Structure formats: C-alpha cells, structure tokens
Amino acid sequence: MRELRCVACENEPISQSSAAIAEDMRARVRVMVGEGATDAEVRDWFESRYGEFxxxxxxxxxxxxxxxxxxxxxxxxxxxxIAYGLTRRRRAGAEPVAPEDA
Structure with missing residues (x-):
C-alpha cells in the first residue's frame, strides 16, 4: 500500500491517505492479497486501471x-x-589592469 499513489491526493500513498478513493483502493489491495495475489500482480492491476501514475x-x-x-x-x-565553460571564459578574458599615471 505504500507503493501505490492515491489518485485523489498528489504524492500521498494510499496507506496514509484519508480520501474515499484511497479507502476503496486499500480494500481492493486487501481482497487481492487475501486471494493470494503477489505484489507484482497487485501493482499491475492498479496500473492497468489507473495508469502508470x-x-x-x-x-x-x-x-x-x-x-x-x-x-x-x-x-x-x-x-x-556550462559552469566549466563560463569559468574558463571568465579567466581567459580577465587581463591585469595597469595603473594610470596621474
């Protein structure tokens, strides 16, 4: 249940979500595990129903x-x-400044 995302709550696993859809998803996981489904079979079922999301x-x-x-x-x-190129260009373009006589 920690590896399945709640489809109503973004970035929250169904094990921690309080949304109604998450409760239904948890119940489905329990039924599938009770029937002897493996973790891969449970993930595949949910992926086929809701997508890879x-x-x-x-x-x-x-x-x-x-x-x-x-x-x-x-x-x-x-x-x-890019950072290396910018640093190298900055070093190459820097010339020492000679003091001016006033």
Missing amino acids: VLFRPKGKDLTGLFLWSAPFGFLVIGGL
Whole structure:
C-alpha cells in the first residue's frame, strides 16, 4: 500500500491517505492479497486501471521511462559543462589592469 499513489491526493500513498478513493483502493489491495495475489500482480492491476501514475516507482520499460530516470543526470552533466565553460571564459578574458599615471 505504500507503493501505490492515491489518485485523489498528489504524492500521498494510499496507506496514509484519508480520501474515499484511497479507502476503496486499500480494500481492493486487501481482497487481492487475501486471494493470494503477489505484489507484482497487485501493482499491475492498479496500473492497468489507473495508469502508470499510480505507481511511486515507474517501471521505465520504454523510451519514456529511460528518459525519466536518466534526465536528471543528463541535466547535471550539462549544467557542469556550462559552469566549466563560463569559468574558463571568465579567466581567459580577465587581463591585469595597469595603473594610470596621474
């Protein structure tokens, strides 16, 4: 129940949500577990009904999932390269200033 997102409350698991839909979702999980369903079967059932949004840990099985998991690291590398380039350009452009005779 901690791995399933409440569809009414953003970023709150159904185990902690007080929404009516979360109560229904918890009841469904209990019924499925009572019938012998595995964790994967429960997650798959909820995913087929509500979409991948309901999962706190998306599967990442296609190009979208790959982008979702790799984008933060890519942005970190790009940001580091930009910072390195700006620092290098700033050092190269700085020339010592000679004092003027008054």
